[in-house]
Amino acid sequence: MEDSSDDAVTTERLVRPGADDVERAAEAALRPRRFDEFVGQRVVRDQLSLVLEAAVQRGRAPDHVLLSGPPGLGKTTLAMIIAAELGAPLRVTSGPAIQHAGDLAAVLSSLEEGEVLFLDEIHRLARPAAELLYVAMEDFRVDVIVGKGAGASAIPLALPPFTVVGATTRAGLLPAPLRDRFGFTGHLDFYAIDELERVLVRSAGLLGVELKADAGYEIASRSRGTPRIANRLLRRVRDWAQVRGDGRLDLAAANAALTVYEVDALGLDRLDRSVLVALCTRFGGGPVGLTTLAVAVGEEPETVETVAEPFLVREGLIGRTARGRVAMPTAWEHLGLTPPPLSGTLVF
Numbered sequence: 001m002e003d004s005s006d007d008a009v010t011t012e013r014l015v016r017p018g019a020d021d022v023e024r025a026a027e028a029a030l031r032p033r034r035f036d037e038f039v040g041q042r043v044v045r046d047q048l049s050l051v052l053e054a055a056v057q058r059g060r061a062p063d064h065v066l067l068s069g070p071p072g073l074g075k076t077t078l079a080m081i082i083a084a085e086l087g088a089p090l091r092v093t094s095g096p097a098i099q100h101a102g103d104l105a106a107v108l109s110s111l112e113e114g115e116v117l118f119l120d121e122i123h124r125l126a127r128p129a130a131e132l133l134y135v136a137m138e139d140f141r142v143d144v145i146v147g148k149g150a151g152a153s154a155i156p157l158a159l160p161p162f163t164v165v166g167a168t169t170r171a172g173l174l175p176a177p178l179r180d181r182f183g184f185t186g187h188l189d190f191y192a193i194d195e196l197e198r199v200l201v202r203s204a205g206l207l208g209v210e211l212k213a214d215a216g217y218e219i220a221s222r223s224r225g226t227p228r229i230a231n232r233l234l235r236r237v238r239d240w241a242q243v244r245g246d247g248r249l250d251l252a253a254a255n256a257a258l259t260v261y262e263v264d265a266l267g268l269d270r271l272d273r274s275v276l277v278a279l280c281t282r283f284g285g286g287p288v289g290l291t292t293l294a295v296a297v298g299e300e301p302e303t304v305e306t307v308a309e310p311f312l313v314r315e316g317l318i319g320r321t322a323r324g325r326v327a328m329p330t331a332w333e334h335l336g337l338t339p340p341p342l343s344g345t346l347v348f
């Protein structure tokens, strides 16, 4: 549930990590189809391709795969690549789409041998469905309930071997028995700037636009380590170049477009910056309580905490302490301000 409330707050943000249905459709065109097109995440990619290759050699369905990590880093993309690399059919569903255990039983009992079942947002699967799933994953069996009430009986139905690929932004919320059924778990991390540059070069090629190297670097460095955001900023820069520029995606176009959209050099948007400015200029760098800080920027505390703070903390711009939020030296530097003499000596 928490995901949907984040989305409601963040729909207008150009640097939000999630995507709505319209954007997901646009993304499909840019999605890498095979491992060799998938940029970065070397460790996960190497490990996973070994798992898949070994399974193909043995002519068996590979272990179940769990992919975890923040939104927009490539979980869905990897799930599709897994099916493609195996040459296996892919069935796509998600935790929230499965209302009852019976829905899942229906999906499972219709799987073909070797099919890949992609279960997105698997942490949102209801408990009875999760319980049914881990029996199916381990024993390739599903108990079909026939009849109702006291006369109901369970008829075990054998399933052909298949592979579950689960994706989650919240691996910690998975029940342990379900987590244990995955033979391979890959955690996706944020991307380095040079990796995002490669994502952008590839996307520009697919969009049929020429991206200058310095513009690619500029967009990449404002993309918060997230390919989805990089591709989104690329589309906005392309718009600017087409409408206001000469069609070329050069550094001037990138800077001008990202200024229009208020995405700064670090990838902070207006909300992020207003939190930093309030923290530094109105509260002397803190510590200040979340509620007070939120009032100062005219937002709900929850918005500040879930939308702005995670990235600011990740970038080392602000710190969370027992007494409240504090601005770190890089925050002052980023805003071009001088910290007061006492800052930096705070006891955490």
Ligand SMILES: Nc1ncnc2c1ncn2[C@@H]1O[C@H](COP(=O)(O)OP(=O)(O)OP(=O)(O)O)[C@@H](O)[C@H]1O
Pocket: 017, 018, 019, 027, 028, 030, 031, 032, 037, 038, 039, 040, 041, 070, 071, 072, 073, 074, 075, 076, 077, 078, 167, 169, 199, 227, 228, 231
């Ligand atoms: N390693 C990569 N190389 C190239 N493009 C990538 C890579 N990872 C992600 N992308 C691009 O970013 C977009 C978002 O990726 P994807 O949908 O796989 O993210 P996700 O982790 O499933 O996000 P969510 O948690 O919101 O479902 C895709 O359209 C894809 O084009």
Ligand SMILES: [Mg+2]
Pocket: 075, 076, 077, 120, 167
């Ligand atoms: Mg996804």
